[in-house]
Amino acid sequence: MRDGPLEDQSTFSIPKVRSGEGAPRLVPALTLISHPATHRVGERLLMEELLGGAKVELSRMAPEFLRAGETQGGPLANGCLSRKPIVFAPGEGGRIQLFVEEGGTRVVVGGAPVVGGWEFGREELSAGIPLELADRVVLLLHMAESEANGPQDSLGMVGQSPGIRRVREHIRQVAGLQESVLIRGETGTGKELVAQAIHDNSPRRQARFVDVNMAAIPRELAEAELFGVRRGAFSGAVRERDGRFRVAQGGTLFLDEVGEMPPEVQVKLLRVLEQKEVYPVGSDLPVPTDVRLVAATDANLEAQSREGRFKEPLKYRLAEYEIRLPPLRERREDIGLLFFHFARQVLVELGDDTRCLEEPRDPRAEPWLPSSLAARLVRAPWPGNIRQLHNLTRQLVIASRGKPHLRLEPTLEQELGPPATPLGRPLRSMQVPDSQATPVPGSPxxxxxxxxxxxxxxxxxxxxxxxxxxxxxxxxxxxxxxxxxxxxxxxxxxxxxxxxxxxxxxxxxxxxxxxxxxxxxxxxxxxxxxxxxxxxxxxxxxxx
Known part of the structure; x- marks a missing residue:
């Protein structure tokens, strides 16, 4: 994107969470974050069997990973993985247990190899745990929606996480209407991209999309910039100039960082939205306007309203329909897809060979994106969200030009910051549960x-x-x-x-x-x- 998820001693019961009436339930899942064949990234395995008390065995031969909405896929199929299965089993209190057989695939969690068994609680599953397999494949163990929409237009946004799918659905709901839209989210989450998608899927797509960053306009010029100015209106106004509303006539006007708008301009913007006409600076004659307004902010407008810094009636006018964008830490299953999307863009821009992103001829070859680095990317806190990931991907690719693999320089290591996701704990018992065992209510x-x-x-x-x-x-x-x-x-x-x-x-x-x-x-x-x-x-x- 350019602008730029308690222990107890009860019996096993992974919470079947619903985000709303009729919403899909959440089930344990494995999503491919990194794979020597990069086109596989984003495929996933839903482990609904764990909800019924059965275990799931994972090897290089089975089961099949699928892309959301598709019915055919394939196993991990990497020669460095063992035929001996890695076992996922239900634990107590909604936990998931991982068992690695001696002599089987080497599994690393948080930089340490798993010996025997490991257990992950609800907090870890909510955040997502990267699992490194044989230094070749990285999987994210997390909770995913059991039902996914079929193949559909991505609207220019990369990812299949529940949060980004909901954003796409919001865009489809509102794009064809005339209501003003307020896009809210942390810095770097992709607000401009969403605004562009609303315009591109609206009846106004043949007209102009005009974007204005309110934080970049000097306070004293904000009114003239938006509404225009008549010649002689103030010192230095030597000619008439159309404002952004006139430039966007018939199209969409995107006001980014709308929380930075001066109070006096807020009053005039509210009048424009109510009366559908603008008054250029220095003119007493209104000019009719036909503009679809989309605004965005990372500010707390409610707090600003209580402090008298933002007009509450304007907030309601701007938010006739509201879209909230999830931060990157709530959509970690998309990080692999986003990384390789940005990496391909950078390689093309530099004129470099993109064959490093293709499946290597040697099935045992070390991947271009080392598994330890992929796991580190997944665990990072990402305060700058998509924008930060995009920037770091560019730096990684440029710093590693001419090298067979990407390498994390010390300065980039510092930028990633300390890992932000918990990683579970070793199991007291190293015994893999009976494959036919079914949890019995009341018995640990x-x-x-x-x-x-x-x-x-x-x-x-x-x-x-x-x-x-x-x-x-x-x-x-x-x-x-x-x-x-x-x-x-x-x-x-x-x-x-x-x-x-x-x-x-x-x-x-x-x-x-x-x-x-x-x-x-x-x-x-x-x-x-x-x-x-x-x-x-x-x-x-x-x-x-």
């Missing part, structure tokens, strides 16, 4: 029985291996070893294995800055419990 999942052992029998190597396999979570390591949780702390002290509480404050501070606040990277470096380390980080005020 039964963990695998681990033989009890004497803590003194645990060797240093065995203790270290268990902690490493459980990503330094003592409770999970204790259950893996078959000893009581309090005992593992005694054994850690015996073998001088540190906990987060043992770390000097300065070491945590230095690591926080070195890892740019990435908690998972800090865990990998410091080798301590994520939960305990997060508590220390908060105590030191580093997360503010």
């Amino acid at each position: 999942a039964e963990p695998r029985a681990v033989p009890r052992r004497r803590p003194a029998d645990i060797s240093e190597q065995e203790l270290f291996a268990a902690l490493e396999a459980c990503f330094w979570e003592p409770r999970a390591a204790a259950e893996r070893l078959g000893i009581a949780r309090p005992s593992i702390y005694d054994q850690m002290a015996r073998w001088k294995i540190r906990t987060a509480g043992d770390l000097p404050s300065q070491e945590i501070i230095d690591c926080f800055h070195a890892c740019q606040g990435d908690l998972d990277a800090m865990v990998a470096r410091l080798k301590v419990s994520r939960q305990a380390l997060q508590r220390r980080v908060r105590e030191l005020g580093l997360n503010n």
